[in-house]
Amino acid sequence: MEEHKQDNNGGVTPIAKGVAYIKPEYLVSSKSKTEELDNVDDAKEEKGANKRVAEGNSEEPPKKKARGQNKDRYQKNKTSNLKNTDGEKIDLGHQKDEKNKISHDVLKQLRGKKYDFKKAEEVLKHVAQHIEKTSGDAKSKQNEANQLEKLKQRLAQASKQSSGEQQVEQPSEVVQKIENSYVETKYKPKEVKRIDFSGKLYMAPLTTVGNLPFRRLCKGLGVDVTCGEMAVASNLIKGQVGELSLLRRHASEDLFGVQIAGAHQDIMIKLAQLIDEQFPDIDFVDINCGCPVDLICSKGMGSGLMERRNKMQSIVRGMKEILRIPLTLKMRTGIKQDNLFAHKLFPEIQSWGINALTLHGRTKQQRYTKEADWEYIEKCSKLVRQSTADQDGYKKIYTLGNGDIYNYTDYQKNIPGVDAIMIGRGALIKPWIFTEIKQERHWDISASERMDLLKDFCKFGMDHYGSDEYGIQTTRRYLLEWISFTHRYVPVGLLERVPMAINERPQRFMGRNDLETLMASGDVRDWITLSEMAGLGPVVSDFQFVPKHKSNSYEAEG
Template sequence: MAEGAAEAPLENGGGCDSGTGALERGVAPIKPQYLTTKEQFHEFLEAKGQEKPCRETELDIRGKLYLAPLTTCGNLPFRRICKRFGADVTCGEMAVCTNLLQGQMSEWALLKRHQCEDVFGVQLEGAFPDTMTKCAELLNHTVEVDFVDINVGCPIDLVYKKGGGCALMNRLAKFQQIVRGMNQVLDVPLTVKIRTGVQERVNLAHRLLPELRDWGVALVTLHGRSREQRYTKLADWEYIEQCVKAASPMPLFGNGDILSFEDANRAMQTGVAGVMIARGALLKPWLFTEIKEQRHWDISSSERLDVLRDFTNYGLEHWGSDTQGVEKTRRFLLQWLSFLCRYVPVGLLERLPQRINERPPYYLGRDYLETLMASQKADDWIRISEMLLGPVPPNFTFLPKHKANAYK
């Protein structure tokens, strides 16, 4: 699971938008009983006329800015915002393979791709080789993606105790079977996202990376924290630098604590092939522009409100403009606002740049809107949503899903 959403539940909102995907092309998700044999599986696909031509591709994203697959917040409207600000690579939210095989519509909606996402992947979570391989084969014939990523970084108990996410780092036999099985059925590159390890002082990544390379993984992203650490410590970029050599010649992307172009520059000096940005994008999606233009952007409160307005428009397009769509858009906006409030405007900082692990001080903005956007109170986030989506329904309440300890 990506940064900033460590405790988010697995249920997600769904919907349709322009772009490609299984639902849009009329391919209904299928139940596991239809996958009892490979022959039956292919008969089903041929009957639907959805057989994809076999194609071999390479994933060349060295030096690119990669938006992390962010549970809950990394929805399609948010990814459109990040693409507009310069994100090069995007990935759908973590999708649970068993939910996909069971035909859960909300899970299939996570695989939706917008036409602006020119380099796009999907991330799968699962604990068993048979279901992960079946799911990969199904996706290979029903969705158009540039890569498939295996989530081996999710720290939450619900996933870990079932043997998925971070637990796979300690289950090498199962992990190898999953990677080799998925690689056999995919026509696109397979990537993996991992952490430094499970326990805080027991690093595993450097030993695991050569294995992943030999198993046929095209690229690995390393989040510089263990499962136990969550966000209580800074990401260990010195260890990521050591892991670059262990992974070579397989590309290794680094992930953790990037909130400025200076942070990104230091990360690239470790020799990584590129950087993945997670919480930094939630705090300021214009970070991608700052990195590419090597500057600090003192974005105004009115410009930030315009970004939120665009998000709501994308949300209504994606989830629908009826009452249900409006409220779904509102709740995803509020989840994002619970991160955005941590941003401190450049013009108000005593020193540059802002650090991701430092709790923002209380401050008065340069205008009412800037002060409102800095509020840590859910009632104020709701007030901002009402500026864009109208009054909330009676008895409306909101509680952020994430419980990540982001500060010291």
């Protein structure tokens, strides 16, 4: 394993020697049978080495594996006792400032299917009865059809209205009827936390690259709201550690949510109970109804849930019955370009009790290949945005827009139509976009300043994943995933026209210095060089990397 130490810039540089593994005290003091066997093996190995030297054979045989529990204990503790050349202990900082860590007992209960979900099961039964009653009523169905026609008329009217003061639009008769007929269960929380999303900069939940170290980096650049990567509800309920780690939150994330994808109301409602009882450091939960990936949609999750209105309603109502934190939902404009139906869902979803609705201005079919339709986003927002505030001054529902925000002029152009804006790929390509928006300028960031950000990411990565060999390689791969987006950035100082749109394909260019040119390269080998320069040291000879999202194709997911 290659050994490293931290430098003054927060990076990691290779060191030739001087790093020693200190034997844990319990291994020194313990007189277990396993340790005695290990000592016997060490003596045999030393005797064998002397014999080989005497025979003129200096080649060592393959090392034996550690025995029993000592192997696990050694693997667990060998990186926690590193010292540098000056004899000072290296502070790995591994997850020391992180929250939402699940206890071993709860994890054991989830894996053994012994966690008590009685509350969720009662809520599920209650919600299912209501959905069956309202959806099975023929008269209700007829009223719903009439309401859809009214929604079309209202949408047409909204498009003709000027940018002046808008009239307050009341919920439809069907929506009002459903809302009035719903009776909350005894499990409804008495006190529910409220969040004011108005005017806040929200970084979208980003698969793979939206990891904790990257979110921590963006917090230093001005983002207000962060959200974890999309987590699959069924995997969380099963106690999968990798999925549960997506709920981790750094202490610097002062307004943090988690995004959940699920297709079954029983799983989603149970997860709501688990979050409410075991994760006090989550500020809100977001339901994913926008992921366009076929593997997700084919299972009824993501965009696939948009076409299943009754199931979506039961999920939202059931989770609201349990959660003491806001519940939000992110969706797309529709499935196919010729059939946009988000405007039909917005008023209904509002009546279910959702706290915030985010609309990505593309259909599932479009993915990321077309420009976001902000005109349609604004039309949908008008249908619910005039909802009255509660007694504490919070709106009943906030509307957020998402898509193609790449600079502060994009932000200023579109913010009037919504309460807040969510930023995705723009943050991946240039995470300093949050600084630009708050300072209202196009930041001609230098190559050295960008390198400092790479170094910060590496430091944050090793704080999270560890600075042993595993931690360094994990940090490197996530850094390369990020560089696969940020290499698309063209410095403002080199542009003939400012600003540049996010989907424009820039011509190849030479930077103002060698580092800027290197950062613009689309060659994976140059990205690896940048990772080495950022403080992660040289890669192993057989190291390979393929971007997960193929972001250099300009048709990336993110």
